[in-house]
Amino acid sequence: MAGKDFGAITVKKGSPIKSAKELEGKKVAVNTLKNINETAVRESVRKAGGDPSKVKFVELAFDQMPAALDSGQIDAAMVVEPALATVKGQGATEIASSLVDVAKDLTVAMYFTSTQYEQKNPDVVKKFQEATAESLAYADAHPDEVRQAVTTYTKIPAATLAQVTLPKWPAKANRASIEALEKLGEQDGLFKSTPDLDKLLP
Template sequence: MTKTSSKARRVTAAAAGLALALSLGACASSGDATPAAAEQVKDLKVGATPTLSGLGLRIAISQGNFTSDGLKVTPVVNKSANDAVPQLLSGELQVAQMDTITFMQARSQGLPVKIIAVNGEQSTNGENGAMSAAGVVTKADSAISSPTGLVGQKVGVPAIKTQTWMNIRAFVDAAGGDSSKIEFVEVPSAQTIDLVMQGTVVASTPAEPLMSSSIAAGKVKLVHNTDAPGNKGVPSSVYVATEEFIAKNPNTVKNFADSVYAAAKEVNGNRELASKVAQSELKYTPEQLNNAFFQTFGAAAATPAQIDKISDLAVKYGILTDKPKAEDLLADLK
């Protein structure tokens, strides 16, 4: 059994009873009117990553965006995106950040969660040589210089059948290689560079700022970013809440989305602000951020067409059995 499948089983088992309880509660209160704005939850615990991909939330907090919208937001470190789903269902978290594929897997299991806002966007169209929020690297003196060079090699990824795994397969196939012949190995994110240097894997997928600092130090070189071809602007990670929470707190959810989108508009392209908040809120050092790539954060709601691009790939590579209707995944915040 793969690490990913075991995680999926844990999510399903932990969430099944909670989902039932939620559905029963929803049935009992289905006739209730939506609470007035003053009665809606304003104090939110938000599961988020402590890495640069969680910078958008910290920008919104540090710039006072949530406060101006009457919200108090406390970030809670996600152990993993899979663990965040049961916490949402139990009420330990009101909102959680997760990669879009993990969210889609949760929905495919029948769990009552929806996207309320975009967090990170894919920053490139997967062009050769372009930096992004993560990438495939190999030793600096490796003969591998293009995506097709990964075929037949052992490549380290955070987990199998995730967005990173899927995107690597997509860009290798687009370059004319056969991604089914790559030997993918699950490796801890903190060891991605060490395992390449030791020869345990030929290539791996460090996130930022570990990738850029390791390249700058001459330890590794970039083979390709982990963006899917042609998918610039699609949501790589999203903020998710339960259907029950969304229904009972529509104003709160809309204000949360408006706040993170306002923060995205402030930080996108503003390297000085991104670096300042990454140091103060995420505790990175200036040295770690010298060469860092700061990803693009979503400044508007995801469209069904963008969701379709991800789900098409997820079905193609066997992550999802059936393509979901995009509109069913998106909360209506009008």
């Protein structure tokens, strides 16, 4: 299943690659090696019936992926917004929504604090949690205002911004999705010792 997520594996317009399985032996760009995006691409390849160990991963900043994909330096790019909108504007095709392949409604980012800080400033942490929960719920309910707010601290051109697929802003971590990600990370040998979710999650 591809499309309608804020991140995707994309291939250049007219590329012979039609599915994640065909990425075997191909050069795929991720923003950081061994991070959530590489893990997600591996899962997409696996789900499509391919062997992820045969994919050649290269590290490239998101904003440089459109040019690299366009000039043929890479065969596919795991790209997120707003570079995804640029890539699509060049006629590129999404072949997999990798973050969705990991888990439905995957939690991709969270705020963390140290145990020490939390013990010293329980009030601040509690208020921060409440405030972010409120703002996330508001953002989820008002996508148009989000697009407006984005213009105040980025320089995304209006034409690109209109095409950007916004993410979801859940106020609570989706534990099942993080467990799925953890399992994949373990499988790919990313951890020396498997993280203890009970300690990490609220």
